[in-house]
Structures are given as structure tokens and as C-alpha cells.
Amino acid sequence: MSDEAPRILVVDDELGMREGCRKVLASEGYEVQTAQDGLAALEFYTKPGDFAGALIDLKMPRMGGIELIERIREYDEDAVLLVITAYATIQTAVEATKLGADGYVPKPFTPDELLVPLRSNLEKRALSIETRTLREEREKRLLELSFERSKSRTIIDCMTDGVLVVNRDRQIVLRNDAATRIVSDCAYAPALAAPLTALECAPLREFLEEVLDAGSAPAIVSKEIALGKYVYMVNASRVVEPNGEILGAVTVLRDITALKKLETAKSMFVSMVAHEVKNPLAAIEGYLNVILSGLAGEDPHRDRQMMRRALVRARTLRTMISELLNLTALETGNFVMKRSPVDLDEIVAEAVESCREEATKKEIELSFKCNGEIEQVLADRKAMLSVCINLIDNAIKYTHDKGHVGVRVDRDSLYAKVTVCDDGIGMTEEEKGKAFEEFFRAKNQYTASVPGTGLGLSLVKHLVDMHQGRVTVETSPGKGSSFTVYLPVLDYARGT
Amino acid sequence: MTREAPVIMLVDDDLDFLEINRHVLEARGYRILCFSDPEKALEGLALEKPDLVITDLMMNRLDSGFSLSQRIKDDSRFGDIPVVIVTAIGSRRGFDLSPRTPEDFAAMHAEAYFEKPLEPEALLAKVEEIVERRVEEGLT
Numbered sequence: 001m002s003d004e005a006p007r008i009l010v011v012d013d014e015l016g017m018r019e020g021c022r023k024v025l026a027s028e029g030y031e032v033q034t035a036q037d038g039l040a041a042l043e044f045y046t047k048p049g050d051f052a053g054a055l056i057d058l059k060m061p062r063m064g065g066i067e068l069i070e071r072i073r074e075y076d077e078d079a080v081l082l083v084i085t086a087y088a089t090i091q092t093a094v095e096a097t098k099l100g101a102d103g104y105v106p107k108p109f110t111p112d113e114l115l116v117p118l119r120s121n122l123e124k125r126a127l128s129i130e131t132r133t134l135r136e137e138r139e140k141r142l143l144e145l146s147f148e149r150s151k152s153r154t155i156i157d158c159m160t161d162g163v164l165v166v167n168r169d170r171q172i173v174l175r176n177d178a179a180t181r182i183v184s185d186c187a188y189a190p191a192l193a194a195p196l197t198a199l200e201c202a203p204l205r206e207f208l209e210e211v212l213d214a215g216s217a218p219a220i221v222s223k224e225i226a227l228g229k230y231v232y233m234v235n236a237s238r239v240v241e242p243n244g245e246i247l248g249a250v251t252v253l254r255d256i257t258a259l260k261k262l263e264t265a266k267s268m269f270v271s272m273v274a275h276e277v278k279n280p281l282a283a284i285e286g287y288l289n290v291i292l293s294g295l296a297g298e299d300p301h302r303d304r305q306m307m308r309r310a311l312v313r314a315r316t317l318r319t320m321i322s323e324l325l326n327l328t329a330l331e332t333g334n335f336v337m338k339r340s341p342v343d344l345d346e347i348v349a350e351a352v353e354s355c356r357e358e359a360t361k362k363e364i365e366l367s368f369k370c371n372g373e374i375e376q377v378l379a380d381r382k383a384m385l386s387v388c389i390n391l392i393d394n395a396i397k398y399t400h401d402k403g404h405v406g407v408r409v410d411r412d413s414l415y416a417k418v419t420v421c422d423d424g425i426g427m428t429e430e431e432k433g434k435a436f437e438e439f440f441r442a443k444n445q446y447t448a449s450v451p452g453t454g455l456g457l458s459l460v461k462h463l464v465d466m467h468q469g470r471v472t473v474e475t476s477p478g479k480g481s482s483f484t485v486y487l488p489v490l491d492y493a494r495g496t
Numbered sequence: 497m498t499r500e501a502p503v504i505m506l507v508d509d510d511l512d513f514l515e516i517n518r519h520v521l522e523a524r525g526y527r528i529l530c531f532s533d534p535e536k537a538l539e540g541l542a543l544e545k546p547d548l549v550i551t552d553l554m555m556n557r558l559d560s561g562f563s564l565s566q567r568i569k570d571d572s573r574f575g576d577i578p579v580v581i582v583t584a585i586g587s588r589r590g591f592d593l594s595p596r597t598p599e600d601f602a603a604m605h606a607e608a609y610f611e612k613p614l615e616p617e618a619l620l621a622k623v624e625e626i627v628e629r630r631v632e633e634g635l636t
Contacts, residue, residue: 282612283512286513286516287512287516290516295523295616295620296520
């Protein structure tokens with residue numbers, strides 16, 4: 001503003017006065033615009049602040065000074081409005097001042113008589129504009145600041161991790177919602193500015209005290225802390241001044257309970273696999289050992305029998321490993337499903353046929369029924385085939401010789417249903433609950449002689465889940481089991 | 497052996513282990529009783545008292561071998577029968593089951609503890625040691 005020459009509007013119906021003022025003002029470095037009356041003057045205004053000031057005569061044709069002053073004032077409260085007037089109208093000039101003029105200069109005037117009040121009023125104007133701008137900026141900043149503060153607070157409160165800040169006086173000075181929740185899980189949450197000692201979570205309090213006492217130890221310390229039934233990874237960073245003084249500590253508590261559970265589940269699974277692999281291997285090794293050492297005497301016929309048993313165990317082991325790989329592929333998402341519309345009846349029929357030989361060996365009657373309508377589902381053919389074979393094969397395995405295994409395909413509203421039922425050994429309520437768990441095998445006198453991996457049903461469940469289906473089981477010990485796979489059908493319309 | 501052959505009871509839900517150990521022990525002149533179910537094995541004890549029981553640990557349940565040895569020890573009729581534990585679950589789910597001190601063995605009610613797979617010679621040696629000791633003690 002101050003870089004540019006202030007613009008002054010001179011409004012007077014006397015050409016001589018207009019030009020006289022222009023010369024005086026221009027020589028002082030002002031930029032001058034002249035107008036012969038109020039209306040002409042208003043036409044030069046495009047926006048408030050166009051002119052720093054105006055020298056206004058009172059008596060003019062069309063629009064006089066009084067009206068012009070009112071109009072400009074409405075429009076621009078900062079403009080310096082000076083009335084230039086003849087003595088005769090001084091009384092009116094005083095009126096004009098009341099209406100918003102900043103002063104008056106009686107005609108005739110010397111250049112200084114004009115310039116002094118103009119300058120001082122312009123300075124006043126500049127000052128008041130600056131003050132206002134500063135005030136507005138300050139208000140804006142304050143607003144932004146309070147917004148920023150509430151924004152940061154909101155962000156901190158929305159964090160799923162707990163945030164706890166302790167100052168050098170060991171007072172809790174900040175605690176977000178998550179931290180409040182975490183802390184009150186093990187005790188009541190102490191109020192803000194409460195001493196650290198009020199924190200009843202002993203492991204957390206001790207850890208924080210340790211961090212604050214640690215002197216020159218690493219600035220960030222992490223520790224796993226169990227609070228109630230949850231486990232937290234607590235990361236504390238000390239706030240240190242350049243001179244080494246510790247101002248406090250910022251602590252972030254992250255719930256890693258699920259992660260810990262996963263870790264435990266994983267190591268349990270690994271040891272389970274190791275165990276399950278060890279058993280058949282130990283049996284194979286045992287047979288070979290007995291045969292090679294001759295510890296059981298020489299009997300070629302018996303040796304051959306042992307080798308056949310070892311072979312069966314080796315095959316079970318191989319099946320287990322490939323099932324395990326399949327299961328891992330399913331779980332890690334590495335298994336690529338190629339889903340296309342397939343006829344479920346046809347897949348089930350194929351599965352039944354591939355199990356026919358096993359059934360015949362045990363003289364089990366294996367029957368297959370479908371409702372005559374083609375049930376189309378969107379499925380990976382290979383996966384579905386292995387689901388069906390697994391279920392039928394299981395049914396045959398756990399059914400006594402000369403028993404019955406029935407396979408059926410039908411429709412249940414929006415689902416196609418494959419049911420495999422047998423009149424075999426069945427399962428207890430406890431076994432039923434665990435049937436789909438990895439490596440679970442019902443242990444009893446009958447199952448001891450049945451080779452199995454304990455992975456078949458978990459594979460079935462995984463594969464069916466991937467097809468947005470579900471698998472259920474009804475069973476009763478000694479009476480048999482019935483497994484049902486539900487898969488969404490393609491033509492929903494027919495089901496409704 | 498002029499005396500009657502010592503009787504050994506084998507308990508394992510893995511039929512192949514029963515088979516393997518039966519062959520090895522029978523070749524040494526022992527008479528073998530095989531059970532794949534610990535409950536049935538307990539019933540078997542009442543019918544014929546063996547000189548030694550060799551049992552697996554985890555059968556229907558994780559601790560079914562332990563409870564079998566416990567029940568043998570707790571029964572006045574069978575309390576003197578030595579038990580040998582043979583298992584594939586040496587360490588599982590973070591618990592190391594293998595006994596190290598005499599107290600551990602006592603807690604398990606076991607004379608000896610083997611992990612599968614095991615050398616038949618090792619088992620044989622242990623069995624012979626136990627049976628001979630019992631003969632000396634005049635228990636058989």
C-alpha cells in the first residue's frame with residue numbers, strides 16, 4: 001500500500017479548484033483523479049480502497065458533497081474524506097463531519113493548509129488499516145490455532161494406539177481415549193496431572209519410571225507388557241532437552257494380543273506338524289530297523305509284511321505333506337482357484353466312481369442319488385472334486401465292512417447340497433467339535449488301524465469356504481455321520 | 497529260559513509300533529500283550545498281570561499315557577509293575593516332557609523314557625535290565 005502513491009479524488013464543480021488541487025497534490029507525489037460532481041466521482045469507484053482519500057466540495061450540481069460523503073462512507077469506511085468549502089458553508093461542513101467526513105479545509109486555502117490535514121488523516125487511515133489487518137490476522141490465527149489444537153487432539157484421541165505423556169514432575173499430562181481404556185482395564189484411570197504413582201498398572205508404571213530414570217540410555221525403549229488379558233507393545237521415547245535434561249516421556253501402547261495369539265498358534269502348528277510327521281517316520285524307521293538288524297529273527301514272509309506296512313506309512317506321510325502344502329497354499333492365498341460354471345452332479349458322480357474300488361474292498365454299498373436336475377455352481381472343478389472325494393473316502397474309511405455310504409445331490413433354496421452319509425463309527429460330541437481342526441483325528445480302537453493325516457476335513461472346510469459355501473456335520477457314535485456341503489447355485493431364480 | 501517267559505504289555509495307538517516291538521520282544525522270548533487303547537489295557541491288567549508295561553504317552557488324550565502309569569501305580573494289585581514310556585511327543589506345545597532327574601521319572605511313574613523313533617536295541621537292553629532286576633528281587 002505504501003509502495004504505491006496514494007490516490008486522491010478531487011471533487012469540485014470549479015475547474016480551477018480541481019486543477020489547483022491536482023497540481024498541489026501531484027507535486028507531493030499523490031496520484032490525482034478529478035470529478036466535477038458527486039455522480040461523476042462515484043463512477044471512478046470500482047471497489048473500496050480505490051482512493052485513499054477524497055477532497056469534496058459541498059455545493060455541486062447533480063450530487064452534492066453531503067450525499068457523496070454518505071455514499072462513499074457506506075462503501076469505504078477507511079477513505080479520508082476532507083470537505084473543501086467556502087466560509088459561507090462552514091456550518092454545513094461541521095454537519096458533514098458528523099456524517100462521516102474526516103475534516104474540513106475552508107476555502108481559500110494555501111497548499112500547506114490542505115496538505116497538513118490530508119497527510120495526517122492519511123497516516124491515521126494507514127494506521128487504522130494496519131491495526132485492523134493485524135487484528136484480523138491474529139483472530140484468524142487464534143481460530144486456526146484452536147482448530148489445530150482440537151484437530152491434533154481429535155487425531156490423538158482417534159488413534160487405536162494408546163498415548164500417554166508424562167512430564168518431568170512425573171505427572172500424567174496427556175492421555176488419549178485408547179490409553180484411558182487400556183489403563184482402566186487394569187485399574188481406574190488417574191486424572192490428568194495426577195502423579196505417575198497413581199497409575200495402578202504396576203508393570204506400566206514401573207516401566208515408565210525406569211524410562212525416566214534411565215539417564216543416558218537409548219531414547220526409545222520398547223517392552224511387551226501384559227495388562228489383564230491383553231498384551232501391549234509399549235514404546236516410550238524420552239523428551240530430552242539439548243542440555244540433556246529429561247522433560248518427560250511419550251508412551252505409545254499398541255495392542256499386540258492378536259499377534260501374540262497368532263504367534264502361539266503358529267508355533268503350536270509347527271510342533272504339531274513335527275509330531276505328526278515324526279510318528280509315521282518313526283514307524284517306518286522301526287520296521288526297517290527290525291528287518292535289517294534281524295532282532296526279530298529271520299522270516300522273509302514276515303519281513304515282506306513289515307515292508308508293506310512301512311510302505312503304507314510312507315504313503316500316508318506323502319499324502320499328509322501334499323495336503324499340508326495345499327492347506328498352506330489355501331491359507332496364504334497362493335492357491336489359484338479357477339472358478340467356472342460346473343455341474344455339481346457330474347463332479348460328485350466322478351468322485352463316487354473314484355472311490356468305488358475302496359468301497360468294494362470293504363464290501364461297502366456305495367450309492368449315489370441326484371434329484372434329476374442339473375445343479376450348476378461356480379466352482380473350481382479340481383477343488384470341488386477333492387472336497388467330494390475327501391468326504392466319500394472318509395465315510396468309507398470310518399464305516400465297518402459291509403456298511404453303507406450314501407451320496408446325494410439336491411437343492412435347498414439358493415444352495416446346492418452334497419450330502420455324504422454313512423452308518424459307520426460316528427463321532428462323539430467332542431470329536432465333532434474338533435472334526436475340522438488340523439491334525440485332529442478321532443482316537444479309538446477302530447481309527448487306530450485307519451491310516452489318515454488329520455488334514456482331510458480341514459482342507460474340505462477351507463475349500464468350501466473359498467466357494468462361499470459351508471459344510472456341516474451330523475453324527476452319533478456308533479450310528480454314523482452325515483456331512484453336508486452347501487454351495488450357492490448359479491441360477492438363483494429357480495430357488496425362489 | 498527254563499522259567500515261564502516274562503510277560504510284557506505294549507500300549508500304543510500306533511499299530512505299527514505294537515507290531516514292531518512285538519516282533520523284537522517275541523524274538524527274545526518274551527510273551528507280549530498288545531493294546532491300542534489304554535482303557536482296554538487297564539482291563540487287560542486284571543486278566544493277566546504283566547512283568548512290565550511299555551506305553552505311549554499321547555493316545556486318545558495328550559496325557560493318557562501318564563494317567564495309565566498313574567493308575568497302575570495307584571492300584572495296589574499292579575503298583576509294582578514297572579512302566580516304560582515311549583513317545584513321539586518329547587517336546588510339544590512349548591512343554592518339554594522329557595524327564596531328566598530321578599524326581600521327574602518318579603513323577604511320571606516311569607522306570608525309563610524313550611523318544612520315538614528309538615533303536616530296538618536300546619529298548620531291548622532296558623527291558624532286559626528291568627526284567628533281570630525283578631528276577632533278582634524275586635518279584636517274578
